[in-house]
Amino acid sequence: MNPIRQDDFIQSIADAFQFISYYHPLDFIRALGEAYDREESPAAKDAIAQILTNSRMAAEGHRPICQDTGIAVVFLKVGMNVRWDATLSLQEMVDEGVRRAYLDPDNPLRASVLSDPAGARKSTQDNTPAVVHYEIVPGNHVEVICAAKGGGSEAKTKFAMLNPSDDLVEWILKTVPTMGAGWCPPGILGIGIGGTPEKAMLLAKESIMAPCNIHELKARAARGEKLLRTEALRLEIHDKVNALGIGAQGLGGLTTVLDVKVLDYPTHAANLPVALIPNCAATRHIHFHLDGSGPAKLDPPKLADWPSVTWTPDTESATSVNLDMLTREQVAAWRPGQKLLLNGKMLTGRDAAHKRIADMLARGEKLPVDFTNRVIYYVGPVDPVRDEVVGPAGPTTATRMDKFTRTMLEQTGLIAMIGKSERGPVAIEAIKDNKSAYLMAVGGAAYLVAKAIKSARVAGFADLGMEAIYEFDVKDMPVTVAVDSTGASVHETGPKEWRAKIGKIPVAVA
Numbered sequence: 001m002n003p004i005r006q007d008d009f010i011q012s013i014a015d016a017f018q019f020i021s022y023y024h025p026l027d028f029i030r031a032l033g034e035a036y037d038r039e040e041s042p043a044a045k046d047a048i049a050q051i052l053t054n055s056r057m058a059a060e061g062h063r064p065i066c067q068d069t070g071i072a073v074v075f076l077k078v079g080m081n082v083r084w085d086a087t088l089s090l091q092e093m094v095d096e097g098v099r100r101a102y103l104d105p106d107n108p109l110r111a112s113v114l115s116d117p118a119g120a121r122k123s124t125q126d127n128t129p130a131v132v133h134y135e136i137v138p139g140n141h142v143e144v145i146c147a148a149k150g151g152g153s154e155a156k157t158k159f160a161m162l163n164p165s166d167d168l169v170e171w172i173l174k175t176v177p178t179m180g181a182g183w184c185p186p187g188i189l190g191i192g193i194g195g196t197p198e199k200a201m202l203l204a205k206e207s208i209m210a211p212c213n214i215h216e217l218k219a220r221a222a223r224g225e226k227l228l229r230t231e232a233l234r235l236e237i238h239d240k241v242n243a244l245g246i247g248a249q250g251l252g253g254l255t256t257v258l259d260v261k262v263l264d265y266p267t268h269a270a271n272l273p274v275a276l277i278p279n280c281a282a283t284r285h286i287h288f289h290l291d292g293s294g295p296a297k298l299d300p301p302k303l304a305d306w307p308s309v310t311w312t313p314d315t316e317s318a319t320s321v322n323l324d325m326l327t328r329e330q331v332a333a334w335r336p337g338q339k340l341l342l343n344g345k346m347l348t349g350r351d352a353a354h355k356r357i358a359d360m361l362a363r364g365e366k367l368p369v370d371f372t373n374r375v376i377y378y379v380g381p382v383d384p385v386r387d388e389v390v391g392p393a394g395p396t397t398a399t400r401m402d403k404f405t406r407t408m409l410e411q412t413g414l415i416a417m418i419g420k421s422e423r424g425p426v427a428i429e430a431i432k433d434n435k436s437a438y439l440m441a442v443g444g445a446a447y448l449v450a451k452a453i454k455s456a457r458v459a460g461f462a463d464l465g466m467e468a469i470y471e472f473d474v475k476d477m478p479v480t481v482a483v484d485s486t487g488a489s490v491h492e493t494g495p496k497e498w499r500a501k502i503g504k505i506p507v508a509v510a
C-alpha cells in the first residue's frame with residue numbers, strides 16, 4: 001500500500017465538510033419524504049415541507065442547509081499497517097481540513113466554535129479545533145466519518161446512570177418530552193448503553209453516524225425474523241417515542257423520530273449507564289476510506305432523488321404583517337397557530353447579545369440599538385457570498401433566551417420575539433404580563449428563510465461576529481404564532497392533541 005499523503009488527507013476532510021454543509025444524506029431525505037407523506041398534522045406537515053424544500057435549495061445552491069454549520073466531529077479508524085507521508089499529527093491534519101472547509105470563499109461556513117468556554121468565549125474564527133475520536137484497527141486503510149453537529153441538538157443530550165433493575169425504555173419516554181423541540185425534530189435518537197459514562201456517550205454519538213434504515217428492521221420483524229436485543233429496542237423506542245405526539249418542530253404530529261440507533265457495550269454489574277444524543281433535521285455526516293491512492297472521491301447526489309415537495313409562502317391564509325407599523329394592539333390580537341408573513345425591519349440577537357444587553361442595563365448603560373416597538377429574531381447567520389445580503393439564517397433555540405425575556409420586554413421597549421422551539425414558564429409569564437407574543441420559524445429551513453431577507457446590516461455589538469445585532473429587512477418571512485399574549489402555547493396544545501389522537505400506548509409522560 002502507498003502511504004497516505006498529508007495533503008490528500010487534509011483535502012479529503014475539507015471536501016467532506018463542504019459536501020455535508022449542503023447535501024443531506026439521501027437516506028435521511030428519503031425517510032423525511034416518507035414522514036411528509038404520512039403526516040396528518042397540518043402544522044407538522046408544513047414544517048417538514050419547509051425542511052425538504054430548504055434541503056433541495058441547499059443542494060442546488062451549494063449553500064448550508066442550516067446556519068448552524070456545526071462543530072466538526074471526526075471518527076477515525078486507522079489500520080495498523082497504514083503508513084503516512086505526513087509531518088503533522090492527525091489532529092493537526094483534521095484541523096487544517098476543517099479550517100479550509102469553513103473558510104472556503106465559495107461557501108464560507110459559520111464560525112460557531114469558541115475558546116475559553118467557561119470564560120471569555122472567544123470565536124476561534126475558523127471552527128477549529130475539531131473533536132476527533134480514534135480507533136486503531138487491523139488493516140491497511142483509514143476509515144473516516146465526518147459529521148457537522150449542530151449546537152441545538154447537542155444541547156439536548158442526556159445521560160443517566162440507571163440502576164440495573166431500572167426500565168431503560170421508561171427512562172427514555174420520560175426524558176424525550178423534557179428535551180422540547182430545540183433539537184429540531186424530526187430527527188434521529190442515538191442511544192448508548194453500557195460501558196462507563198464516557199463510553200455510553202461515545203456509543204450514542206457513534207450510533208447516529210449510521211444511515212436511516214428502521215424500515216428494514218420493520219420489514220424483518222414483519223416477516224417474523226428474530227431480532228437482536230438492540231434491534232428490538234430500536235423498534236420499541238421508535239414506535240413509543242412517535243406515540244408521544246411531539247411531532248415536527250414540537251408542533252404535534254405523527255413523526256418525532258425518523259430512526260432510533262442503539263449501540264451497547266458490556267458494563268459493570270452495579271451499573272446501567274445510558275446516554276441519549278439526538279440528531280436534528282439538519283443531520284449531516286459522510287463516510288469514506290483512504291488507502292494511499294489519493295484524496296476521497298465524494299459522489300454528489302442527484303436532485304431527482306429529493307421528494308417532489310415545494311413549499312411556497314401561503315399568501316392566501318397567512319396574515320401579512322407590516323413590522324414597520326406594528327402596534328402593541330396588533331401583537332396582542334395574534335392567536336396561537338396563526339400563520340404570519342412578516343414584512344419590514346426586524347432586529348436580531350441571540351445568546352451573547354442578550355447577556356451583554358442585560359449586563360449593560362444592570363449597569364444603567366445606554367444600549368447601542370433602540371428596541372422600542374421592534375421585534376427581535378434569535379439568529380446567528382452565515383456570512384453572505386456573491387449577490388446574497390446574508391447567508392442562511394434560520395432561528396436558534398428560544399428557550400436559551402427565556403431568562404432575559406422579562407428584562408427585554410420591560411426595559412427595552414421590545415414587543416415580540418421570533419425563534420424556534422417552545423418557551424419555558426418564565427418566558428411565558430413575561431409574555432403574558434406584557435401582552436407580547438412569540439413567533440416561531442422552522443429550525444433547519446435556514447436557506448429558505450434567508451431568501452426572505454432583502455437587506456442586512458450590523459446594528460450593534462459588531463465584535464460578536466455572527467452573534468452581533470443585525471437589522472434585517474424582510475419580505476414575506478414565514479412564521480407561526482407559538483405563544484400568544486394570553487400565554488397560550490402551540491408547543492403545549494399541539495403535542496397534547498396529537499398524543500391523544502395517536503394515544504394507544506400507555507406510557508409515563510413527564
Ligand SMILES: O=C(O)C[C@H](O)C(=O)O
Binds near residue numbers: 067068153443
Ligand atoms: O446556533 C444556531 O444557530 C442554532 C442552534 O443550533 C440551535 O439549534 O439552537
